[in-house]
Amino acid sequence: MRQSGSLPPGAVSTYFGDNEVADRAAIHALLVAYGERLDQRDFDGFAELFGDDGVSVMGTREMTGAEAADAMRETYRVGKNVIRTPNFHLFFNEVVTFEGPDRARATSMCVYMVTDDIFPVPGPASRYEDELVKKDGRWYFARRRYVKIANPPIQGRDDNRPQ
Numbered sequence: 001m002r003q004s005g006s007l008p009p010g011a012v013s014t015y016f017g018d019n020e021v022a023d024r025a026a027i028h029a030l031l032v033a034y035g036e037r038l039d040q041r042d043f044d045g046f047a048e049l050f051g052d053d054g055v056s057v058m059g060t061r062e063m064t065g066a067e068a069a070d071a072m073r074e075t076y077r078v079g080k081n082v083i084r085t086p087n088f089h090l091f092f093n094e095v096v097t098f099e100g101p102d103r104a105r106a107t108s109m110c111v112y113m114v115t116d117d118i119f120p121v122p123g124p125a126s127r128y129e130d131e132l133v134k135k136d137g138r139w140y141f142a143r144r145r146y147v148k149i150a151n152p153p154i155q156g157r158d159d160n161r162p163q
Contacts, residue, residue: 032091035090035091050065056144105129127146
């Protein structure tokens with residue numbers, strides 16, 4: 001299902017800036033840095049990705065970047081993320097749409113990889129819906145919404161578990 005305001009597959013958004021390639025590369029780096037900072041347990045660096053007034057939305061909770069960093073710090077200290085190491089994020093399927101020279105929207109997906117007894121295996125999957133802003137030549141998250149991916153139940157199945 002397409003979000004309101006998003007382009008159909010294969011369509012190209014209008015670009016408003018001076019260097020689309022550089023802006024797309026910088027936005028890609030921002031999206032990847034989100035997982036990279038968490039993987040490195042660099043929570044202060046994680047907060048910086050939101051600039052001074054960016055917001056992180058996880059479920060019904062809205063937090064500033066600094067508050068989100070504190071929440072992630074606590075999650076990694078006592079949560080399920082510390083059960084098996086190493087663990088890391090893989091990001092993919094990013095789509096960026098420009099809304100002006102200093103504003104863009106992006107969607108992307110992520111799989112959090114955890115280690116079984118020997119090898120990394122896929123863990124939780126998520127989708128991110130982003131509003132991005134460029135300030136002083138640098139892209140930041142103005143608003144980043146985390147959406148846990150859960151498939152709908154299979155119609156006609158009582159147990160809804162894969163066979």
